[in-house]
Amino acid sequence: MSELSRRGVFALGAGVALGAGTGVAAADTNREAELPGFKHNHAQVNGVRLHYVTGGRGEPLVLLPGWPQTWWEYHQIMPALATRFRVIAVDLRGMGGSEKPAGGYDKKTMAADIHALVKHLGYEKVGIAGHDIGSQVAFSFAANHPTATRKVAFMDVLHPDEGYYQIPLLPPPGQFSLWWFAFNQIQTLPEQLLTGRFRYLIDWLFANTAFNPDAIDERSRQIYARAYNSPDAIRASNGWYQAFHQDIADGKTYAKLTPPVLGLASVLSFEQFKAALPNLAIDFKAVQIDGAGHWLAEEQPDAVARELTQFFS
Numbered sequence: 001m002s003e004l005s006r007r008g009v010f011a012l013g014a015g016v017a018l019g020a021g022t023g024v025a026a027a028d029t030n031r032e033a034e035l036p037g038f039k040h041n042h043a044q045v046n047g048v049r050l051h052y053v054t055g056g057r058g059e060p061l062v063l064l065p066g067w068p069q070t071w072w073e074y075h076q077i078m079p080a081l082a083t084r085f086r087v088i089a090v091d092l093r094g095m096g097g098s099e100k101p102a103g104g105y106d107k108k109t110m111a112a113d114i115h116a117l118v119k120h121l122g123y124e125k126v127g128i129a130g131h132d133i134g135s136q137v138a139f140s141f142a143a144n145h146p147t148a149t150r151k152v153a154f155m156d157v158l159h160p161d162e163g164y165y166q167i168p169l170l171p172p173p174g175q176f177s178l179w180w181f182a183f184n185q186i187q188t189l190p191e192q193l194l195t196g197r198f199r200y201l202i203d204w205l206f207a208n209t210a211f212n213p214d215a216i217d218e219r220s221r222q223i224y225a226r227a228y229n230s231p232d233a234i235r236a237s238n239g240w241y242q243a244f245h246q247d248i249a250d251g252k253t254y255a256k257l258t259p260p261v262l263g264l265a266s267v268l269s270f271e272q273f274k275a276a277l278p279n280l281a282i283d284f285k286a287v288q289i290d291g292a293g294h295w296l297a298e299e300q301p302d303a304v305a306r307e308l309t310q311f312f313s
Contacts (some may be wrong), residue, residue: 001113016277033223034086037079038087041096045116048104051097052090054119056082058289060123061149061312062114063089064300065158066132067237068202070096075133076301077308088121090114091139094236096227105239106246107159111140115148127312129262130132133240136160136247139280140266142261143254151312153262154201155304156269158246158276159254176208184241191231198234199225211293220298257281264304264312266292273299285311 037235038055038230053071061081065073071089081087091098093110104110114137119124127150130138142215143153164181171177183190194201202225206213261281263273271287285308292299 002108004239009248027100033070033075035078037082037087042097043117043120045120046109046113048093048113048284049099049119050090050113052088053078054086054088055079056085056087059312060118060121060126060240061087062086062118062126062128063087064114064128064130064132064134064137065093065095065166066130066203067240068198068228069132069224072096073224073295074297075220077297077305078303080301084202084267084313085127088117090117091130092134092240094233098296100236103239105236106138106243106250107140108144108247108250110137110240111144114141115145118148124148127151127153129155129308129312130162130296131155132157135169140247140255142257142259146258149259151260152257152261153264153308153311154273156266156294157273158263158280159251160244160272162248164244165180166218166230180242181244183260184237184238192194192237194234195231196229196272198228204227206295209294210299211291212299215299257284259283260311261285262287262307264289264296264307266294268293 002061023134035053038053041052041054043052045049046278053123055078061069063074065071066258071091074089078087078089093104093113094100114128125148128141128151130136132155136159138152138154142149167178167181169182199221206221207215210216228237257280261277261284263277263284263286265273265286265288267290270286273286277286289296289300289303297304
C-alpha cells in the first residue's frame with residue numbers, strides 16, 4: 001500500500017497534474033504507444049495542432065487525460081469502451097503528441113480546443129470524460145458548450161475554485177502536501193531541474209498517490225517520462241497550473257451544469273465529490289472506485305470501464 005493510502009489523505013485530489021520549440025512531440029512517443037485497433041491522428045483546430053487516438057464504433061466518447069500522463073493513461077479501458085463507443089482519446093494542448101504553444105492553458109481555451117476538434121470530426125454532441133487536468137477541461141467543456149455535451153464524467157478532480165487558495169504549502173504533520181501545485185507555478189526552474197530527469201517525478205507521484213503503484217507498469221512509466229522530459233513539455237504542462245487563477249475566475253461565471261454528470265472518485269476523494277456535485281450540477285451521480293488512489297483508470301480499469309459504459313450508454 002502506498003504512502004498516500006497509509007496516511008488516508010489526499011482529499012483535495014491530485015489535480016485538484018517531446019517537442020522542439022512549440023512544435024509537436026517526437027514521433028517516437030507515438031510509435032512506442034501503439035494500441036491494437038486504434039489509430040493515431042492529428043488535427044489543426046482552434047489555432048493548435050492536437051494529437052488524438054481513435055477506435056471503435058458507436059456514439060462518440062472523448063477521453064481527456066491529466067498530468068503527468070498522456071492519452072495512454074486510458075489504454076487499459078479503451079478496448080472495452082470501443083465495443084460500445086467511438087473512442088477519441090486526446091492529448092491536450094501542451095501534452096504528448098499535441099502542440100505546445102506559448103499560451104492558451106486556461107481550461108476554457110483548452111475546452112474550446114476540444115470543441116473545435118469535435119466539430120472537425122463532424123459531431124454535434126459527444127460524451128466526454130476527463131481525469132485530473134482533463135477533468136477540469138471536461139468541466140469547462142460542459143459549462144461553455146452544453147449543447148455539444150451529451151453527458152460528462154469527472155475522475156477524481158473537479159474544476160479549480162477558491163478552495164485552491166487554502167491549500168497549505170506547509171501542512172500539519174501527518175497530512176499530505178500537494179507541493180507540485182506551488183512548484184509548477186514557478187517559471188523556468190522546473191525545466192532546469194527536470195529536463196531529462198522527469199522519470200524521478202513520475203515514480204514519486206505513483207509511489208505516493210496510488211493505492212497500488214505497481215498498477216502503472218514500466219512501459220507506461222517510460223511513455224510518460226519521455227513525453228515530459230523536454231523543456232518545452234515541462235513548460236507547457238506547468239502552464240495548466242499557472243492558469244489556475246484564470247480558471248478560478250472563469251468558474252465563478254458558470255451556472256450549474258445541465259448535462260448529466262458522473263463523478264468517479266477514490267475513497268479519499270469521494271466525500272469531496274459528494275459534497276461538491278450538488279452545487280455544480282443539476283443531474284449528477286457520484287461513485288466510489290474502491291482499491292484505487294488517484295490513478296483510477298490504471299489502478300481499477302475494469303471498474304472504471306464498467307461505470308463509464310453504463311453511464312454513457
